[in-house]
Amino acid sequence: MKQLRVLVVGGGIGGLTAAIALGQRGFDVTVIERSDGNGVEGVGISQQANVVRALGGLGLAEEYVAAGFAYRWTEIYAPGGSLVARVPVRSLIEGYPASMGIPRPALHRVLGQAARRAGATIRPGTVATGIADAGSAVNAVFSDGTEGSFDIAVGADGIYSQMRKLIFPRAPDPEFTGQSVWRYNLPRPKGFDAMQVYNGPTGVGLVPMSDEHIYLYATTPEAGNPVFPTEGLAARMRERLAGCAPAIREIAERITEDAKVVYRPLEAIFISGPWHKGRIVLLGDAIHATTPHLGQGGGMAIEDAVVLAEELARHAEPEDAFTAYRARRLERCRFVVEKSLEICRGQLGLGPLIDNARAGAEMNALLAQPI
Template sequence: MNRPGYAITGGERHIGMKDMRILIVGGGIGGLTSAIALCRKGFDVEVIERDPDWSVYGVGIIQQGNVVRAMTELGLIDDYISAGFGFDRVQVYIPTGQCVADIPTPRLVEGYPGNVGIGRRALHKVLGDRAKEAGADIRLGITISTLVDDGEGVAVTFSDGSSGIFDLVIGADGLYSQTRETIFPDAPKPEFTGQSVWRYNFRRTPDVIGLQAYEGQTGIGLVPLSDELMYMYVTTPEPGNPWYAKEDLASTMRAKIAGVPSPAIQALVGQITEDDEVVYKPLEWMFLEGAWHKGRVVLLGDAVHATTPHLGQGAGMAIEDALVLADELVKADTLDAALTAYRDRRFERCRYIVESSRAICFGQIGKGPLVDNAKATQEMFMKVAEPI
């Protein structure tokens, strides 16, 4: 069958890019960035998201210069910067509150900061609005019921009873990816590190104008999100991956940092009062060593290289994935060549982030040698400054 959008040449179908119909599974950071990048290149894009409310938890995220560069390429840099708080330094502290390193961070885009702290809801709104404006069809409360790739196309039936045939399916559905389970049922499962992260928002104090990272077995960071808002993250050893009741989250988070001697941290402890505002998450990781696609189905972001947050690059790697995948789909002669080239361009960079972040985590909880945070951070900035 010679499907629309393809020409038969020497036994291979060559991609008629403008006519490709692409399904993205997952309406998070990676999925929405993919939608924007692909729509800008002329693809017909549909996004499905299982959450009918399209909700995002309300704390922040740190993003470095490689994301600023990516947002520039996507044409939404000004909206992005306006929604967050730009900064150009990372300060490393010991638990007493003494600053032991002040690291200038490279600016990769002239006229824009080297880093951005941004609320996840604010980032989600920027990406969601722009994906819709770009022409993506976004459907909420929808999952895949069946997926059949016959080599000519991917026949998909959805949980609402609808169906469609797509030239490509992109699994951007996170750490517990249904898409990964479907195409690679024997792939490694996400692995708990032994550490978890606690997050909480505060009114920004005047001194927090960049990332302030505290070293120690209990890692702490203060990150500006806007002129008014900042958030704290706290990483703690959690042997056995315990469960905490919702009504105990605020008091437990306070107890986790009660012994940290830094005056700046102690000034914030008493403000952690609302259980519903504490975001607690066990830290897990996974990395797919083999192929990242099978036939006409490909993975990106946490679905294929989930990292701990110690280098602040989880979302950054997903955003870069989206740009590279869109680029290779335009450049390559065949779909398989495009998907193989995408994986080849991303593999070592993503593995570096996963392994380096995990090493910091393991060092903090005694499962590996202690890592010099300042040195690791500087190396990361050099690495992500390289072209993608």
């Protein structure tokens, strides 16, 4: 296939991975990213064996693993704090770990550097003020007044995707799930080397993400999707953890700095119809965003990017590649979105409480399949 000029809108996890995968195949890639480089949340992200495998396929396993903290099992605790299961996680590539905690800024650094090495041009602080699919090309006008013409455009601009609005103006907006998540970085206690998940109506997890740090997350019901001022966030987060296991309550005492609490409402969207229109295609949260209960949103965006690049390299016509890409991704992404929402609804009392160990094992078995 001809070496296309590709505009990637959004330099997040999916967009940067697309830039790497496409750049490595010789495509001419430009990434525009709205944020000026300081927009990434300072907390961590947990990722599973399928991510290590996908990044390994791009030659990044070494760098990626070195930038985070690898762990080989997940410990599941009852709400009261007793250990109920220690679930080993199986690596999918020889010599590399199965699961990772990694600070989000470190993940973005690894992906950004690799994208530039793959030849991509990254333009931080830039948005498109106009994008038009002219049939044989996608023409864009950028916020700095420059213009560009591309063979295709990839909307990797996250859950509130403007590219989705552009090509599917009638698509539903993301829906608030009734739950929000609170996150906070803490020093890593000596010997803390596995992810810990606490079952219960307030889902709590502790994830090692570097030799120095872990992060704590707590998913809580937040009826009406309230907006909180920064002042008082630490006290609110501690309050939410007051009914949790003693070990969590003890850790919660160290949540003291309002500005370091990262609070996010949890919203979801899944587009089950086409994922492209003409020469514009979507990936990642723009097309399937869910709650973080399985820790797979970023993983799905990364896998989308890899599959999209493979299909673009395989097909002469972009639209054939886009159709083949969606066919390979749809059911896998649907599973992650729906299973995550099931866990969320269970915690909210809107459905049966889902056993995290079982849901994790089911997910690992499915995601071990080739992408």
